[in-house]
Each structure stands twice: as C-alpha cells, then as structure tokens.
Amino acid sequence: MTTVPDTTMPLPPYPGLDIFETVESHDVDGAQVRSALRRVNNALDIAWDAEGGLTKEQFTQLVCSCFYNRLLDQALRRPSTYGVAFLIEELITELSA
Numbered sequence: 001m002t003t004v005p006d007t008t009m010p011l012p013p014y015p016g017l018d019i020f021e022t023v024e025s026h027d028v029d030g031a032q033v034r035s036a037l038r039r040v041n042n043a044l045d046i047a048w049d050a051e052g053g054l055t056k057e058q059f060t061q062l063v064c065s066c067f068y069n070r071l072l073d074q075a076l077r078r079p080s081t082y083g084v085a086f087l088i089e090e091l092i093t094e095l096s097a
Contacts, residue, residue, distance in 0.1 A: 019072055021069070040075050043075075047088035063091070066091070
C-alpha cells in the first residue's frame with residue numbers, strides 16, 4: 001500500500017489573516033508553509049487547553065488577531081509546535097499584565 005502525501009493547505013484559523021508578507025520573508029516552499037500552518041493551528045489548541053476562561057473561538061480570535069503572523073514566523077523558523085504554544089502563552093501573559 002502506498003501513502004499519498006497530504007497536500008491540502010491548512011487555513012489560518014481566523015478569516016482575513018494576511019500571511020503573505022510573513023511567508024515571503026522566509027525562503028520556504030509550499031510544504032514548509034503547510035507544516036508551519038499546522039504547527040500554529042495545533043499550538044492554538046494546546047495553548048487554549050492550558051488557558052481556560054475563554055471559549056475556543058474567543059481565544060483563537062484574540063490570539064490570531066493580535067499575534068498570528070508572529071506565531072507563523074516562529075513556526076517557519078523553528079519547527080516546534082510546543083515552541084509556538086509556549087510563545088502563545090507568553091504573549092497572553094503579556095496581554096494580561
């Protein structure tokens with residue numbers, strides 16, 4: 001049995017996010033962008049599970065409207081979902097201060 005690589009492009013979780021400049025600032029291909037988007041989406045789930053207080057939709061909208069390109073930049077630089085989740089928690093802490 002052969003496996004087919006996943007070529008579907010995950011979408012940013014918040015409509016209207018412009019990721020073009022962030023992607024263009026890196027020398028990456030489509031597969032790397034797809035992986036980075038998945039990492040950010042997974043990191044949002046991890047950070048929301050740890051955060052509490054807001055609904056998932058509220059948390060996603062807050063984080064994405066304020067920090068999505070910064071998170072995507074992190075995901076493109078360092079392929080670590082937990083690194084992105086940690087950055088989300090740091091940024092939320094700064095917002096709360």
